[in-house]
Amino acid sequence: MLKITDLSKRFGKQTILQNISVDIPNNQITGLIGPSGTGKTTLIKCLMGMEKYDTGSVTINNVTIPNRKILNNIGYMAQSDSLYHDLTGLENIQFFAHMYKRRMSEKSVQSTLNLVQLAQEQNKFVQHYSGGMKRRLSLAIALLNQPEYLILDEPTVGIDPVLKLNIWDRLHELKKNSTLLITTHIMDEAMKCDQLLLMKNKGIAASGTPQEILETFQVSDIDQVFLELEEKEHENASLN
Ligand SMILES: Nc1ncnc2c1ncn2[C@@H]1O[C@H](COP(=O)(O)OP(=O)(O)OP(=O)(O)O)[C@@H](O)[C@H]1O
Numbered sequence: 001m002l003k004i005t006d007l008s009k010r011f012g013k014q015t016i017l018q019n020i021s022v023d024i025p026n027n028q029i030t031g032l033i034g035p036s037g038t039g040k041t042t043l044i045k046c047l048m049g050m051e052k053y054d055t056g057s058v059t060i061n062n063v064t065i066p067n068r069k070i071l072n073n074i075g076y077m078a079q080s081d082s083l084y085h086d087l088t089g090l091e092n093i094q095f096f097a098h099m100y101k102r103r104m105s106e107k108s109v110q111s112t113l114n115l116v117q118l119a120q121e122q123n124k125f126v127q128h129y130s131g132g133m134k135r136r137l138s139l140a141i142a143l144l145n146q147p148e149y150l151i152l153d154e155p156t157v158g159i160d161p162v163l164k165l166n167i168w169d170r171l172h173e174l175k176k177n178s179t180l181l182i183t184t185h186i187m188d189e190a191m192k193c194d195q196l197l198l199m200k201n202k203g204i205a206a207s208g209t210p211q212e213i214l215e216t217f218q219v220s221d222i223d224q225v226f227l228e229l230e231e232k233e234h235e236n237a238s239l240n
Pocket residue numbers: 011016034035036037038039040041042043
């Protein structure tokens with residue numbers, strides 16, 4: 001289990017994350033959602049050891065991370081693509097497979113390319129890819145390592161609706177062997193997660209299955225939960 005305990009993070013004088021404690025259960029898709037700028041990417045970067053947190057701890061199966069050994073078991077897809085633009089899509093896949101020391105059969109390379117619908121474009125240089133194609137290639141690369149933990153920062157931005165559905169089907173298949181943490185702005189995607197963490201005001205304002213959260217707030221969609229939270233905040237502010 002991925003366990004975050006009392007984690008806080010500041011940039012200069014600005015506190016971004018304050019005393020966050022949360023458990024991310026194994027073999028489930030946990031969705032991290034919240035308004036832009038609430039610190040979702042920062043939290044993920046803290047988990048990956050890409051940002052140093054100021055206080056608290058992050059552990060996977062009781063081992064404090066970042067830990068080099070455990071990092072090999074984490075697949076990460078960042079918002080900004082880190083692809084080699086002078087290589088083709090196929091060469092990027094081969095390069096990263098080599099880096100992960102994975103021997104991939106031609107068949108599994110092609111099925112990964114098929115999943116993200118890049119089979120036809122695999123021999124094109126990435127510099128000639130559209131934004132959506134680069135996202136799809138990054139997603140394919142994050143999936144290559146068949147990691148125990150898969151952390152995806154807005155994986156379906158710029159991806160058309162039909163492909164999005166295929167990708168979500170695949171993510172649900174992957175959870176048999178992996179634990180997934182996904183950030184999203186898209187509320188119908190939030191409903192496809194097994195668990196949600198709603199981020200607001202430097203912390204987790206609500207958590208549970210999508211259905212549990214809707215029932216707790218007596219609303220019919222997750223956007224309304226954020227509106228309710230906002231209203232409560234105004235009420236509290238006017239009382240003080
Ligand atoms: N390296 C940095 N230095 C200073 N401030 C930063 C840095 N990285 C992020 N921030 C600030 O931290 C806050 C949270 O940013 P973050 O990218 O984590 O939000 P987010 O919830 O992922 O947003 P979005 O949904 O728009 O991607 C923002 O106010 C941002 O400006």
